[in-house]
Amino acid sequence: MAIKSRSVTSDGCRVMSLEEFKQWLKKFDSDRDGRISSEELSRAIRTAGHHFFSRRRGKEAVFSADANHDGFIEEDEIEELVDFAQKNLGIKIVAF
Template structure:
């Protein structure tokens, strides 16, 4: 499923709102526990066309998982957004 209302500026980044980013992640929350695991994030990155998805998801969880429980929880999304901006060429903006 494609993310609606995203745009592709000249720098090649995907631009979406925070809510769109959360909805996109929610599509990969296969066990519906409200958290994103490494496997779920890897699948999301791979599906979005990202290379080295396992490596990137390990980096992302290591960077964003503040409480070190191995998952990206709702309150850690902001840290994941920052990682996505730097390493996944996704820019989350306010619309």
């Protein structure tokens, strides 16, 4: 379940569209409730190649993106998660 992206920049960032990012995240929604928990996000972070501190980064990502503070990332909070991913996970989201 590695990230499949259109390209990788010279600094190692994976480049993908917002829709590709959403589809990639959807693979980790193990209970299929349409939301991403910190545990599910931690698994996604590990597959992105960030094995060290993946659990902590998952919690940090949910904390930073979870606008309603329910402990999950939902569709309307994806933009905040995109910001976290671009700053902390080596993923660049672009418009294709």
